[in-house]
Amino acid sequence: MRLFTAYNRVLLITSIAGLLLIGYLFYHTLSNYLNKQLDNYLVEELLEVKDYTTKKESFPAHTAFEDLVIEYHQIRQVSLKRHFGDTIFYNAKKQVEETGRYLEEDLQMGGQIYRVKIIASKIAHADQAKSIFLVIILPVLALLLLLLLVSRYMMKRIWLPFKQLLLNLKSFNLNQEQNFAQVSTSIAEFKELNDAIVDISQRVKSDYREIKLFTENASHEMMTPIAVINAKLDMMLQSADLSEEQSKNLIDLYRATAKLTKLNQSLLLLVKIDNNLLRDREQLNLKSVLIEKLQYFQEFTQQNGIVVNVNLQNHSLLMSRYLADILLDNLIGNAIRHNKEGGNIDIKLNSEGLWVSNTGANEPLDDKVAFERFYKSPSSEGMGLGLAIVKQIVELHQFGITYSYQTGVHTFAVFFKHHSANSPIL
Incomplete structure (x- = not known):
């Protein structure tokens, strides 16, 4: 969830909950206030009834005005003090049922006890309450919506430098000469973040250049003494004065030197791939290269x-011929090297990808680290750089690669995604 969305969601939920609570409390308070007004009105009517009975020594006839109803009934004993309440009554004048407020009280006159009930319609007061409620709540609601819109707009403007920082981070490349692009902002926190990122990027770039230079120089410098060692070993192996033990030791040295040479070449190749130094791209028919x-x-x-x-379809890609050869050498070479006697290799190629499957060890590779440098299975005699080189080549061309194992069959799949012969990969 984006920060803007999370912030607006919390703000909106809090505002709605607060508005509902305030609306309920306001409407409840307003209703109580209007009920008290009605209660005072009913008390005044009751006092008029009492005044009439005092003067006339009798109750007035049952009366039904437009918004007022007066009823009284003879009872045996006083059991009710003054009581207010809400009710629904039939308004004979309007000929409809309405909500009302009533007042009941037992009165004594001429030795007789009567229960007087006065009912007043609440329609007018309810309309008045709704009008007051809408007059106050609607502007508050409009103000809330306005504040939400202003907050959304201001949040977007305030966070624009942060978005630009993210874009600059995503586009930052150690292989490019240009430094991290600074973002102009008046927000102190974003300015501090920008300065910190610029400082870190410069230090990382400096360290990267030093490591890159050291790796390239070390790899190149190692090739000369390794070549000299190989030449000397060749001369010694051709000598006829060697004993059997000496010959065996020289062969072991020769193999170790050859492995060291291959290791140096692999590391140098990884450096070149990491730095995107191999740019000899051409349109390749992968089917022809596979054949x-x-x-x-x-x-x-x-x-x-x-x-x-094999199940091969014609498919062209724009990539380095040299890297394509290395990619296929490693995939097919591993499928042969780690296969079993009389085993199978299945190779499938189409516009979606390349699949290389082989029978082999009954235990799968650890797919979490299978493509890490120097990782190899216990039975492997290699250096553990083949799959790392494959991964680097795949990532350089923005492909995808996966490893899977099922019932004794190991499968490496290279997915070309949506790249085709007419669309450049890089």
């Missing part, structure tokens, strides 16, 4: 008795 790769790996699959099943 070439399968022909290259054919000898390895035949040696292990692996059956390769």
